[in-house]
Amino acid sequence: MTSAHHMRKHSKLISGSGLLFLFMAVCQDALAGTPGGTVSYAPYAAQGIPTLSEGMTMVLALLMSVTVFRVLRNKGGRPLAVLVAGALLILGMASSTEWMGRALAIGFQFNVESGGTVNVLVNNIDISIANQTTKPQQITAITPYPGQVAVAPPSATPIMPRCEVTTVVAPSASCVVRFALD
Structure with missing residues (x-):
């Protein structure tokens, strides 16, 4: 037998084994019930326990943003204060709306x-x-x-x-x- 013949014989065996494993994987649910x-x-x-409404969550985000802005501004970091306060405001309001699904x-x-x-x-x-x-x-x-x-x-x-x-x-x-x- 030539090596090409052995290769064809082994490739059929490997593809047949692959099909058997695929069949077992697909049918495992049927076999198990x-x-x-x-x-x-x-x-x-x-x-239920009362929680904050969307509007009150937005008000809380606004108050936190103003507080962070004032604290950071007083420490000499005005650009950082604007950035952090704006990010807090956006995230606080975004999390209270439905588009955070x-x-x-x-x-x-x-x-x-x-x-x-x-x-x-x-x-x-x-x-x-x-x-x-x-x-x-x-x-x-x-x-x-x-x-x-x-x-x-x-x-x-x-x-x-x-x-x-x-x-x-x-x-x-x-x-x-x-x-x-x-």
């Missing part, structure tokens, strides 16, 4: 006022669940499907926390959940 799980929720009875697309929703269950039929992806009702909703259970587990989503933040049992999601707010193979 239905991907994802469910998130159950119910109305939360307690009222979330990075995740909303794919799932709490949309029944009296509570219910959200079926999450994907895994290995951070999924945000938005509260589209007019009442705060509390998560009552997170149940992975067979062969799945609920894991900590890397994209969870204080603004969009991890969906956990007892988490309360305010109207128009979201939480993040992730299911993965067990």
Whole structure:
């Protein structure tokens, strides 16, 4: 046998193995059962904690900018004072508006006022669940499907926390959940 013949024979074996691994990767969810799980929720009875409105956050940013400007100006750093005060003002006002949005697309929703269950039929992806009702909703259970587990989503933040049992999601707010193979 020539070396060219051996190369063709080995390349067929390698491409056949590659196809087998690709098939296994694509079919792993089917072999493990239905991907994802469910998130159950119910109305939360307690009222939320009051916070600053957008307007008051802007006023607070303005007051902080004026204070920083005056302190830095008195220490002889007028150009720096203008720069820092302007940056604080812009960042403070920008953070109080809606254009500082979330990075995740909303794919799932709490949309029944009296509570219910959200079926999450994907895994290995951070999924945000938005509260589209007019009442705060509390998560009552997170149940992975067979062969799945609920894991900590890397994209969870204080603004969009991890969906956990007892988490309360305010109207128009979201939480993040992730299911993965067990």
